[in-house]
Amino acid sequence: MDLHLAGRGYLVTGASSGVGLATARALLAEGASVAACARDPERLRERLADAAPEERMFLASADVRDAEQMRAFTDGAARAFGRLDGVVANAGRSLMAALDETGDDQLREEFDLKLFGVLNTVRPALEWLELSTGASIVVVNAILARQPESRLAATSAARAALLNLTRTMATDYGPRGVRVNSVALGLVDTGQWRRRYEDSGTELSYEDWCADLAADRGIPLGRLGTAEEVAHPVVSLLSPRASYVTGATVDVGGGIARYV
Template sequence: MDLGLDGRAYVVTGASSGVGLATAAALLREGAHVAACARDEERLRRALDPLPRAAGARVFAAACDVVDGSAVEAFTVEAARRFGRIDGVVNNAGRSLMASVAETSETQWREEFDLKIFSVLNTIRAAEPYLRASDAPAVVNVNAILARQPEPRLGATSAARAALLNLTRTLSADLVPIRVNSVCLGLVDTGQWRRRYDTAATGQSYEEWSAGIAADRGIALGRLGRADEVAYPIVALLSPRASYITGSTVDVGGGVSRYV
């Protein structure tokens, strides 16, 4: 199916690895232009280097700290100048803070909300004038199943994720006709899990070790997800073919959710 993304332009934050990188690659395969940003420009460019030369011509890559509103504004203006348009935004920048509530400092609480909430607001505010000029504007906020299903050692991250889920629903009403949706992740096989496997040094293969994690977390499909498996629903929600979907949440967690 033609998703209707050819020639359109999309901003992807946190694009130097994992879901952000997979989403940028998926958009490029569909013929779209991609403005990719991350805090570490060298790492971002290394990550994008394997792209085919033809696709590389449709990429604008630059360092940008998404909690810095001025930096986001400058990045977005340059992306629009290069591509002549912005049709969508993927707010993907994020991380998890592993700590109990008692172990989490006030500074860390503020940092979590800065990253999960203000990064999204900064990016949408900067892109909104260009999105309103598009005939198929869309925003996808990459969130986590933690937003509805908090875990004990992820208190600050769970709370910030819940706030983002709520904010996304509000934005879907406030920003009409711009469509705003959420994709909520479970456990995805990214670099952090590989590093934890190396640290664990259990003697198991990575497949055995990660299957044990999946079983412990109650993942119905019995394995961690892949970044490209998350990229597909993100790209589908950006597509003009999803034109009647807004304010919705798609879980991509292999059946891990315990809520109705």
């Protein structure tokens, strides 16, 4: 199926690894132009070097918590492509700590990253998105937003706030021709889990450790997801073929969600 993404321009944050990288590569494979940012520009360039011709990529170092950096990145991307048709607000991380173990500064940092990381990305892009005939924003969130975990107290709270904010953006931006949707992740095999595996001191192989993790978390499919399995619904929501979908949240968690 042709997703009608070729020739369009998209902005992806946190694109040097995981879901951001997989999404950037998927968009490039569809013939789109991609502006990708990360805090490590060398790794970003290395990971995307073979993905597409240079003229279809705009790669830069930018921290989503810094509004001025994101404004400069967005302006540079819009000048390079002459347009912006969509945004994937993906940059993020998790803080593994119970509420009693979480300091006030850590709590503020989580909300700063989750909320302002998205706002700093979306705000400068809006003036360009309003010129597009198929404008779409996809916010990469987590199932934690609706199903909090006590061991991820601050992250769960910040994710919930982000889900609420995303729904408000869908309501406010819809009349301006901009769709806004969320993709909520479960456990996805990215660098974060590999680092936790290495820090665990286990004698299990990574595959067996992941299988035990999936069983412990009650994932019906019995495994962690892959970044590519997340990128597909993200790219699908960006497509003009999803032109009547806004304010929605698509769960990509192997069935881990317990809510209805």
